[in-house]
Amino acid sequence: MHERSQELAPLQKTLGYTFCNLKLLDKALTHKSYANESDTPIKHNERFEFLGDSVLDLIISGYMVLEFGDLAEGELSKIRAAVVNEGCLAKLARKIDLGNYLLMGKGENLSGGRNKASILADAYEALVGALFFDSNLETVSRVFMPMLIDEVNKCKGPWTFRDYKSDLQEYTQNKFVCIPAYRVIRETGPDHDKRFEVSVAIRSEIQGTGSGRSKKEAEQNAAQMALEEYLSQSD
Secondary structure: OHHHHHHHHHHHHHHOOOOOOHHHHHHHOEOHHHHHHOOOOOOOOHHHHHHHHHHHHHHHHHHHHHHOOOOOHHHHHHHHHHHOOHHHHHHHHHHOOHHHHOEOOHHHHHOOHHHOHHHHHHHHHHHHHHHHHHOOHHHHHHHHHHHHHHHHHHOOOHHHOOOHHHHHHHHHHHHHOOOOEEEEEEEEOOHHHOEEEEEEEEOOEEEEEEEEOOHHHHHHHHHHHHHHHHHHHHO
């Protein structure tokens, strides 16, 4: 564990928080593919991911209730959903180089798992859950809200609540005279907790992928990736 402690020291420095129980942090960064390939039983991060999702909802909701007194409950829910989603959380994970600290199976690693949005978003939620387990809600808010505030404030604008599928279709119709084609490329998990991975193709070429707990969410994430890539090329 000493070697792993040294590996995780830069992450803890970035967070500004040192774990009392380093095993919690290690578990949060253990992908199920690593556990599946291990000869001995190892706990992976999915339970912490489940916890972290709820903790993020709570600290973001608390911040918005205090700061956005002019917004109705429905608007607050939309902002929270725009922040606590795969694309946003993966972006925040990349900012702290979270992928570099993950333990994952060889196959997942070789297929680019360390930069896969779904894995990074899940790991970010697991990190939040582990830190909550190691401390308390106030500490979690102190550590993570500085990262989240910019995203929350960006999402307050009316442009945030975009239908990326509609935006992408409008863009491709104007630029390429065609419409996007979506395809489910993978389904994982039991029936009560499915996760879908979807690709979006423009003129038969895949331009984005996304995952989510529904096909609709996965398609929106794939469309967002494709649209942001197109817009970055035009900047």
